[in-house]
Amino acid sequence: METINIGILGFGVVGAGVAKLLKTKKELLEARIGAQLNLKTIADIDTETDRGVDLGDTALVNDAMQVIDDPDIHIVVELIGGETVAKRFTLKALENGKHVVTANKALLAGHGNELVGTARQNQVDLAFEASCGGCMPIIKSLRESLVANDINAMSAILNVTCNYILTKISQDGSEFEDALKIAQELGFAEAEPSLDVDGHDTAHKLAILNSLAHGMEINLEDIHVEGIRNITPVDIEFAREFGYTIKLLAIGKVRENHVEARVHPTMIAKSNPLSYVDGSMNAIAIDADATGKTMLYGHGAGMMPTASAVLSDIADIARNLIANTTRRVPILGYPEDNIRKIPILPMSELHTRYYLRFEAQDHPGVLSRISGILGDNKISIKSVHQKGRQTNGKVPVVMITHMAKEEWVQTALAKISATDSVVGAPVVIRIEEDEQA
Ligand code: HSE
Numbered sequence: 090m091e092t093i094n095i096g097i098l099g100f101g102v103v104g105a106g107v108a109k110l111l112k113t114k115k116e117l118l119e120a121r122i123g124a125q126l127n128l129k130t131i132a133d134i135d136t137e138t139d140r141g142v143d144l145g146d147t148a149l150v151n152d153a154m155q156v157i158d159d160p161d162i163h164i165v166v167e168l169i170g171g172e173t174v175a176k177r178f179t180l181k182a183l184e185n186g187k188h189v190v191t192a193n194k195a196l197l198a199g200h201g202n203e204l205v206g207t208a209r210q211n212q213v214d215l216a217f218e219a220s221c222g223g224c225m226p227i228i229k230s231l232r233e234s235l236v237a238n239d240i241n242a243m244s245a246i247l248n249v250t251c252n253y254i255l256t257k258i259s260q261d262g263s264e265f266e267d268a269l270k271i272a273q274e275l276g277f278a279e280a281e282p283s284l285d286v287d288g289h290d291t292a293h294k295l296a297i298l299n300s301l302a303h304g305m306e307i308n309l310e311d312i313h314v315e316g317i318r319n320i321t322p323v324d325i326e327f328a329r330e331f332g333y334t335i336k337l338l339a340i341g342k343v344r345e346n347h348v349e350a351r352v353h354p355t356m357i358a359k360s361n362p363l364s365y366v367d368g369s370m371n372a373i374a375i376d377a378d379a380t381g382k383t384m385l386y387g388h389g390a391g392m393m394p395t396a397s398a399v400l401s402d403i404a405d406i407a408r409n410l411i412a413n414t415t416r417r418v419p420i421l422g423y424p425e426d427n428i429r430k431i432p433i434l435p436m437s438e439l440h441t442r443y444y445l446r447f448e449a450q451d452h453p454g455v456l457s458r459i460s461g462i463l464g465d466n467k468i469s470i471k472s473v474h475q476k477g478r479q480t481n482g483k484v485p486v487v488m489i490t491h492m493a494k495e496e497w498v499q500t501a502l503a504k505i506s507a508t509d510s511v512v513g514a515p516v517v518i519r520i521e522e523d524e525q526a
Pocket residue numbers: 220222223247248249250251277285290389390
């Protein structure tokens with residue numbers, strides 16, 4: 090039986106999970122793949138800490154070059170994370186003719202086009218199933234299973250940290266900071282959580298998925314990104330009253346010659362299956378022309394779910410190698426010559442529905458002044474909700490709009506904020522729902 094040698098860079102949580110699967114699932118993997126997957130070397134700066142994995146004859150070294158420069162290693166698995174060292178090692182491994190598997194979404198979103206080019210020059214594979222949505226086979230679905238479909242739209246919950254926090258706020262009325270603290274104590278959130286809670290991790294994943302869905306160059310810069318720091322129990326409660334749940338969504342949609350690409354807190358109807366995706370779970374809903382709507386749901390992070398996705402890439406490459414082929418499936422789902430630059434729709438051009446909450450002065454005429462400014466800017470109101478009088482002389486006024494253009498909404502809100510009718514900045518949460526007659 091043929092032996093495929095594997096080297097891992099980074100022996101953290103996911104690295105340990107991959108090592109564990111390669112060791113404990115050896116027989117199953119051999120039976121399924123028809124080759125031995127031999128974990129030859131793991132490189133990490135920490136070679137002392139016990140990760141609870143019986144490494145047997147696998148070498149644990151502190152020099153990554155012992156993996157990258159080893160002529161016997163066929164597949165390098167990059168699990169270091171970040172964009173500096175990981176980028177250098179990944180490029181070097183590709184240049185050395187190694188096939189690379191990575192879970193590194195920041196690296197792919199920021200430098201994916203360059204990495205794909207380097208893989209092409211060196212005629213090797215670059216695989217990244219574990220970069221988006223943990224264990225969900227989303228990369229394979231877009232790249233292979235949905236090959237005969239135009240992908241019209243994707244809506245996804247792709248960040249465990251944010252989904253856990255929003256679920257917590259929603260379930261027990263916690264404030265954002267308290268929910269974040271609990272998420273950190275339980276190990277769902279990083280000590281430095283900004284990449285997650287400010288939406289950037291989700292944007293990295295959307296940049297990758299949009300590229301696969303539409304055959305476009307990876308474009309992170311033009312994605313509109315908002316995080317969840319400003320989501321309060323008050324808005325979650327209002328959302329509930331209107332029949333909505335608030336989720337941090339990654340949205341990718343085809344709009345004529347553009348692609349919409351945005352990450353922001355979004356109100357979705359309770360009838361939308363994504364509204365039931367709670368806690369540490371992730372999900373993606375794909376609307377494609379032949380299939381109609383399909384959905385994937387699963388653990389978005391964690392040692393073994395992520396390791397499972399890494400193993401699916403290793404298996405694909407190993408199967409190619411034993412069939413004496415490589416690059417059978419194009420890295421971004423389209424041969425590189427067919428990948429185009431598709432512009433992302435400027436946010437000002439977006440048409441959607443809006444939830445608006447104002448802290449209004451409790452004076453006669455305030456409501457008509459706000460709705461007058463909205464009307465002057467072509468924004469039609471579907472429903473209004475005004476809470477009872479508060480002791481501080483302010484009343485929260487909540488409005489749900491019909492379809493409106495983002496530019497009109499921002500112009501109107503600036504005008505409303507400049508009046509003495511409201512205090513502070515209005516809260517704006519976009520609603521993702523088909524307009525009902
Ligand atoms: N920090 C990420 C999350 C890990 O919270 O979803 C998985 O990509």
